[in-house]
Each structure stands twice: as structure tokens, then as C-alpha cells.
Amino acid sequence: MIWNLDTGWLMMAIAAVAVMAMFFGAALDAIMREDGFGPFGNMVLFTVGFFAAIIIANTLGINLRDLKLAMAYGLGGAFATVSVMAMFKAVVARI
Numbered sequence: 001m002i003w004n005l006d007t008g009w010l011m012m013a014i015a016a017v018a019v020m021a022m023f024f025g026a027a028l029d030a031i032m033r034e035d036g037f038g039p040f041g042n043m044v045l046f047t048v049g050f051f052a053a054i055i056i057a058n059t060l061g062i063n064l065r066d067l068k069l070a071m072a073y074g075l076g077g078a079f080a081t082v083s084v085m086a087m088f089k090a091v092v093a094r095i
Contacts, residue, residue: 002051002054002055002058003058014047014051017046017047017050017051017074018043018047021042021043021044021046021047021050021078022039022040022043024042024043024046024078025038025039025040025041025042025043025045025046026039026042028042028082029042032086035086035089035090036086037085037086037089042082045078045081045082045085046078046079046081046082047078048081049077049078049079049080049081049082050074050075050077050078051074052077052081053073053074053076053077053078053080053081054070054073054074054077056077057073
């Protein structure tokens with residue numbers, strides 16, 4: 001799915017996800033405070049996790065033609081990325 005996008009649509013998709021990720025990142029920063037990565041750091045993690053999950057799903061052969069399924073995989077990957085990185089940060093801070 002993502003492999004078939006031309007450059008213009010891919011840039012628009014990244015921009016749209018980054019804008020929504022900024023809102024999520026700012027909200028998560030207000031919740032997590034010093035345990036988080038700041039609004040911009042959270043935004044970057046959300047955006048990278050979103051597209052990484054979609055790319056991994058495509059690589060594994062999962063058909064993401066339905067936009068609802070692609071959004072579910074993307075959001076799951078975004079929140080999983082932030083969760084894993086926050087857990088990693090907490091472990092490193094504890095050591």
C-alpha cells in the first residue's frame with residue numbers, strides 16, 4: 001500500500017500523520033511530564049511508529065487496502081513505539 005504512493009501523496013500522508021501526532025504528543029507530554037520525551041519527541045516517535053507498523057505489515061504480506069485496517073495498524077504501532085520507548089527510558093533511568 002505505502003509502496004504504491006507517489007512522492008506527493010507520501011509527503012501529504014507524512015504531514016497529516018505528523019500534525020495529528022503533534023496533538024497526541026502534546027497531550028501525552030501533559031500526562032507523562034518528565035517521564036515522556038517532550039511534545040516534539042513524542043511526535044517523532046508517533047510518526048515513526050505509525051509508518052514503521054504499516055511498512056512491517058506490508059512486508060509481512062498483510063493487505064492494508066482498507067483504510068480502517070491501515071489506521072488500526074498504524075495507530076497500534078505508534079502507541080506501541082511510544083510505550084516501548086517510555087519503558088526503555090524508565091529502565092535506563094532506574095539503572
